[in-house]
């Protein structure tokens with residue numbers, strides 16, 4: 001079984017520590033790298049792909065440093081960068097054939113894989129269209145397909161679901177779940193629901209550090225006893241919203257239903273409820289959530 005290991009890996013951009021002494025291990029399954037903008041996700045994924053080299057620490061594949069494995073390691077690897085480059089005048093099909101050639105696939109296999117992947121990501125009807133005429137979601141799906149051309153043992157996807165509509169997100173989840181059997185899939189996102197249902201493990205990153213790693217249930221357990229629900233009148237709801245991290249707020253007649261993350265009980269009528277991954281995310285990233293919403 002393949003094992004990828006990060007051992008105290010650090011990467012700096014001048015004085016900015018983008019990845020700060022991260023240790024983690026990956027065997028087969030889906031790993032969801034979750035963090036707000038600037039958490040260091042892209043840098044970590046680029047390190048795992050051997051595009052960047054760590055300033056400190058080691059990355060090992062089956063016990064061997066990946067920089068020593070070189071091309072041998074990259075053969076194992078499929079990568080979808082955050083902004084993947086393509087030729088806008090190529091058709092989807094031609095682009096996949098071209099990428100297959102870069103990955104040194106024999107022509108007959110490239111043809112077979114191209115058709116198989118176009119069908120898998122739901123682009124067969126658009127295969128002869130130029131990429132510049134495809135929607136953002138379709139281009140993203142094409143990016144996912146190109147990352148899978150060489151049947152990689154390690155698939156690394158940077159924000160694969162950005163630009164996908166809800167239907168495309170579900171299709172993506174199903175593709176990844178099926179693909180991840182016996183392989184390592186690591187994907188980054190700041191959208192909790194994208195990884196909540198498919199990730200075997202969650203890695204929560206903030207400020208270059210790994211805050212948590214574990215199953216969805218175990219990570220969610222970090223805020224066990226700190227998630228509360230209550231119904232309040234409008235004025236009280238507004239006051240609670242200013243004071244606490246509120247993960248949901250719904251109007252229900254003349255009352256407002258709130259879900260609050262707080263180490264202390266926010267109001268006598270509040271009831272403790274089981275935590276979700278979304279609650280954990282809000283607990284750790286409240287400032288970021290406040291900034292963006």
Ligand SMILES: Nc1ncnc2c1ncn2[C@@H]1O[C@H](COP(=O)(O)OP(=O)(O)OP(=O)(O)O)[C@@H](O)[C@H]1O
Nearest residue numbers: 013016017018035036037038039040041042043044
């Ligand atoms: N090439 C670079 N040169 C200098 N600083 C960089 C570079 N790339 C990233 N950074 C900085 O490193 C930190 C981590 O960035 P990174 O892109 O890895 O985070 P991220 O979690 O992927 O964020 P996002 O979701 O916005 O892509 C940020 O402070 C960012 O500004």
